Amino acid sequence: MTDTISNLQSSINNRKASRRDFVKASALAGGGLLLSALFPTSRASAATGASSVFAPNFYIKIDSQGLVTLISKNPEIGQGIKTSLPMIIAEELEAPWENVTVEQAGLVLGLKGWQGAGGSGATPSHYMDFRKVGAVGRTLLEQAAAQKWNVPVEQCQADQGYVKHTASKKKLAYKDLVDIAAQLEVPDPDSVTLKDPKNFKLLGRRVTGVDNHAIVTGKPLFGIDQQHDGLLYATFVRCPVFGGKPRTANLDTIKSMSGIVDAFIVEGTDDAFGLRPGIAIVARDTWTSFKAQQSLQVLWKQEDMSEQNSLLYREKALQLAKEDGKQLRSDGDVAGVLASTDKVVEATYEYPFLSHTNLEPQNTTALYKDGLMQIWSPTQNAINGHGLVKELFQLSDDKVKIDMTRIGGGFGRRLMSDFICEAAAIAHKLEGTPVKVTWTREQDMQHDYYRAAGWHHFKGAVSDDGKIAAWSDHFVTFGLNSDEQTGRGANMSSDEFPIRFIDNAQLSQTILNTNVPMGWWRAPGSCAIAFATQGFIDELAAQAGRDPYQFRLDLLGPDREVESGNRRGPVYDSGRMKNVLTLAAQKAGWGKKLPKGSGQGIAFHFSHRGYVAVVAEVTVAPNGSLTVDKLVAGVDVGPLINLSGAENQVQGSMIDALNAAWQQEVTIEGGRVRQTNFDDNPMLRIGQSPKVEVYFDQSDNPPTGLGEPAFPPTTPAITNAIYAATGKRIRTLPLSKTNLSWT
Amino acid sequence: MSQYTLHINGTTRTVDVADDTPLLWVLRDHLGLVGTKFGCGKGLCGACTVHLNGAAMRSCQLPVGAAASGKITTIEGLAKNGKLTPVQEAWIEHDVPQCGYCQAGQIMSATALLANNRKPSDSEIDAAMSGNLCRCATYTRIREAIHTAAKS
Secondary structure (H helix, E strand, O other), X not given: OHHHHXXXXXXXXXXXXXXXXXXXXXXOOOOEEEEEEEOOOHHHHHHXXXXXXXXXXXXXXXXXXOOEEEEEOOOOOOOOHHHHHHHHHHHHHOOOHHHEEEEEOOOOOOOOOOOEOOOOOHHHHHHHHHHHHHHHHHHHHHHHHHHHHOOOHHHEEEEOOEEEEOOOXXXXXXXXXXXXXXXXXXXXXXXXXXXXXXXXXXXXXXXXOOOHHHHHOOOOOEHHHOOOOOOEEEEEEOOOEOOOEEEEEOHHHHHOOOOEEEEEEEOOOOOOOOOOOEEEEEEOOHHHHHHHXXXXXXXXXXXXXXXXXXXXXXXXXXXXXXXXOEEEEEEOOHHXXXXXXXXXXXXXXXXXXXXXXXXXXXXXXXXXXXXXXXXXXXXXXXXXXXXXXXXXXXXXXXXEEEEEOEOOOOOOHHHOOHHHHHHHHHHHHOOOOOEEEEOOHHHHHHOOOEEOOEEEEEEEEEOOOOOEEEEEEEEEEEEEOOOOOOOOOOOOOOXXXXXXXXXXXXXXXXXXXXXXXXXXXXXXXXXXXXXXXXHHHHHHHHHHXXXXXXXXXXXXXXXXXXXXXXXXXXEEEHHHHHHHHHHHHHHHOOOOOOOOOEEEEEEEEEEOOEEEEEEEEEEEOOOOOEEEEEEEEEEEOOOOOOHHHHHHHHHHHHHHHHHHHHOOOEOEEOOEEOOOOOOOOOOOOHHHOOEEEEEEOOOOOOOOOOOOOOOOOHHHHHHHHHHHHHOOOOOEOOHHHOOOOOO | OEEEEEEEOOEEEEEEEOOOXXXXXXXXXXXXXXXXXXXXXXXXXXXXXXXXXXXXXXXXXXXXXXXOOOEEEOHHHOOEOOEOOHHHXXXXXXXXXXXXXXHHHHHHHHHHHHHHOOOOOXXXXXXXXXXXXXXXXXXXXXXXXXXXXXXX
16 A cells, blocks of 8 residues: 555646645555545645645545545554544545544655644644545545436435435445546535534444554554564663763673674764664663663763752742742732732642653664665654654655554653664664664653653732632743753743733743753643642632632633633633533532542643543541542533543543652652652552543534643642642642641 | 473463563564563563463563463463453453553453452452553553453
8 A cells, every 4th residue: 555655646746736636536456446635735845846745644445345444644642543533534434434444654744734643633633624535535426326327416425335316215335336436536625515513423422442452462553562574672771860971881791791782882962852872782682682781881971960959959949939030921910919918828839840651661663774764663753753863864855764653652752752763873873684672661761851840839819709819920940951941841821821810910930950851741731730720729719718619610700712822722711611610510519518538629721722620529538548539520622523532531631640640750869860660650550540430511612632631630629629628738749748647 | 591482372482582581571572472561671560461370470570481381371362263352352342442552461460350250349450450550541441341341
């Protein structure tokens, strides 16, 4: 099929662009219909200098048996995209889902739409285009039937693998129409009739993952499962202190060890997100490369990093938090209101660095042969790796090829391509031999791009009528070797709720310099900010003596769309948020009487275009041991594509939020990460996992993604519930740092 | 380096590996059985769970020599002639996986649990499955799938 794509690509290159070229039909060898969806892109045009260039994005293949193959364009990290995006095409195509096979695409340069996984963005960015592609296919099949029966096409209707003629009750299977359809002129995708969502047969249903059978039978799917003839196995050792480089190492000793094929220093670059300096150990199996690490002695070149220490960061941050920061926003008269009332609350919230801890450690397989760098990688961001590798080895666009494997957990870690660069560097040295680079868990935990730690120093006031009169947040965060620019995922929008909903509100920021590389971590920013803001809102509700749910409804105010200047979404729809807040509250039995030591907490957060509210119910024993009894979510991401996948994302996001909040923390000592594995950075286990309930409000808005938005509000729902249960306000994460005992 | 003869999924395989090689890496790098996963290398995450004489074992902690005399079953050996086991069926029915990386280990632990306890309670499930981490946190569905498999 790769050949088909490249032939097709060359046949349409350099043709003049028109909207009609969006979809191409052609005949399959041996009978059948191939529909390629083509997207013109400015990037490709610019790169080639051609007036316009098309590249097949994905295709629909209907073979002479009526079996349908759909391409999954984006990488699968557990967000369910390999199932849900093809469902959108199948719906409009009227293809019976049981006849559909899904194949994973590799990286194709010059496509419209990022072939990545991040920002919960694939659903909103592909929904309409994919519907049109499916509808073009359906229309062609209906036209083919009309031609065969010699009747008007309006009388022909596609229905689950057949086209039916209403009057005569005749029907033809797709397999008997594909050869005619392949000869027809393709209709304009913008003019084909889309199905009325009322008539959807597949979308919104509970559909199980297309790879489930392969997963439960242990088929090779993941990056780490790559197998090739003559494959060698490598690991890569970096300086434990960020920024350090190898000066010398006992490479001869390592190379003389049994089973070791090679060991060498990779000079690397100074780019924290590219090829990092380190030592490659290549062996006949992974175990031998790991074992050799124990004998590796390296003299590292590194700067004095004694200032890079979590305790010092904290000391500095707590002091700075109470001082003035750089003003990001100021509405109304915060200082005036705070000075004129005695109902002022002041509190500092803090959260730690976090590692992504994908269960599949970072790995990539590469082969450099005949001038071509072939890469097989579990990457969320193949185009980024492509660009870096091309640059590193001065290769042209077409000499770096990346296959995207299934990914054993993304969470943002694999938006970075450091591990791809390493594999390419090793393969480049071992020209002609395929090599798989696998990290140990310890390397993985110590060389991540961490969720930034942060502090929020709040001041707030409530008015006599029980509303928030003033809100001030001084946010202390980190910059990578900078006190001017925040690290990746370490920034905060000046629109962040509750700003825009309070007349007197201000946000200021101070950036601490660190050598710790930071990166996007599930629901970047939001994953931490919601804990702080929704926790402090709860404190203000308590100060006002009001019910936390009612207090939040009032804060959201009348149903309206509040304009946003930030990139997280076009507007903030207060009505949608109030609906999910009420949904969660009702389903959880908000306000019910609970025994001492048990309590409910509520919170909401808007991120990645999704509206989610969560009610948590917890029990804290007098000795302080915590049980999270139940988490209930109200969610509005518009109409659902796959009910099973959507529910799974929300269930997992909520439990993941508890996982991160409860025990997880990365601390820095002397410029390096102290934690190494699941013993000193424990992950939540099944016995700690609460009951979860998920309720959807499927509003009539465009469907949006669900990999992230349920995470942020869960943390504050839990901490607010702990307050309700014990009277102890959780302002510091992880929870395990607070003694929750009560009498 | 020594030769070891292993009894895996009803067949006999011979490998020539270093004596301290954990069974995990023999399976993955020498026998092409990559369904068993590497997660931590310290027996903390359960991704590498296999059966040795029917008991769930962490293969990253099991030197190849210690496994040589026993009967080893991996995720690839559960289904017989293409027929899935009730646990595998339940995993699909409940659409348990998200990323799916831990699920081979989860299924091996669940299978061993049900072999000894035909009708486990939630707390018995939690106890038996406590060694298996799921980063995507599909624990809700893991419990449900085990209950479903227990009924069949």
